Amino acid sequence: MHRPTYANPPPAHSPPLHHPVPQHVSSVPHLRSPPPPQSQSQPQQHYGYPTGAAPAPSAGGAYIHPGFGGFMSDPTAQMGFQVGKSAVMAGQEYVEQNFNRYVNVSALKHYFNVSNSYVINKLFLVLFPWRHRPWSRQQRLSHNGQDGFFLPPREDVNSPDMYIPVMAFVTYILLSTLLAGLHGAFHPELLGSAATYAFLVVVFEILVIKLAIYLLGINSESQLLDLLAYSGYKFVGIIVTLTATEMLGGMGRSGFIGLAVFFYTYQANAFFLLRSLKYVLLPDHSPSQGGNVFLPDSAPNTGSNVPYTVSRTQRQNRSYFLFLYSYGVQLFFMWILSR
């Protein structure tokens, strides 16, 4: 910072005053507004909200510089400010409690617990899954010995997350609308219809999986968000297809390059789903069951109390369904979403 040099030399003695002097005489005394203790301690006791930040700004708000503005130096206005702040915090707490009833926020947090290296590895895995060796999700037993929980995506690259699918979904919507605009066929309703289309595809896929889980009698404990995540991974491949088709191919999706890229991403996505959904749809492939996968009897259950003897034909059915889903259903959906 260069200070401009003055023409006249500075005075020998230091000037008396250079800091700003308040020009007006404020008649209101420099009050510390009485922070009403009941309205401040209530948010801390009743709601249990993270009020670590709440006392600091309210205490700081109580100490208002008199030159702030005419209206805030009035103690009545400051008290009204306090009441407003506590009302806003109460409203936030109410909304959060009611929201937690519909959407399981803590479960969602597990799915967004990603790191940069996880995202890059997972994207590479979705686009090139053939060399990946262990596909099972890692578990960790909780301390009291009950059945454990899965590791978060940050520590386990096989764990499905919701960050990539959500991002890919939004990117797909924007990209398809952008491409429509590049071709001169844009109108703002395209955003909504693309969103609806993709959303309905995802919902339909999940319905197919849920129906198959019921019909095939799979005792699956997979969550809905897991299935949502696996449905969302194909948007990554679709984005790659759309981009490559637009930049490299001249004839759109029917051209040679478009078809080649689409076929590659479709194969990659199908293999990825085949390997990942094996642990969702065929839950008795876990290593704790031992290496003996084929049971000697192929008759259906005779109503015995053993809940989980899976017959050979049932296992075959499940494998058929897994294969059909990964390759057939995905082909259909990826094709219509790559338009």
Next chain:
Amino acid sequence: MALFLPSFGFGNIFYASILLVNAIAVLSEDRFLARIGWGTSAAADPGFGGAPDTTSVKARLVNLIASVRTLMRIPLIFVNSLLILYLLILG
């Protein structure tokens, strides 16, 4: 590039799903389903000594159809009448 119809929305999906559920609901139990062996009593009791078979795909499908029919009969009446009024008025 993107050939999304601007008029594609939840309405068409809604109509299609209502039609499908109607189609399942009008399947007659004794005239049709029992004839082709998809009746609820036939699939549930293979013999009079054995336990009902509930784990095969066919048994579950029969169960699903029967449950859809029993559950959705009454709401379908209301939804159908609403749809009929709506389509009559708005064309």
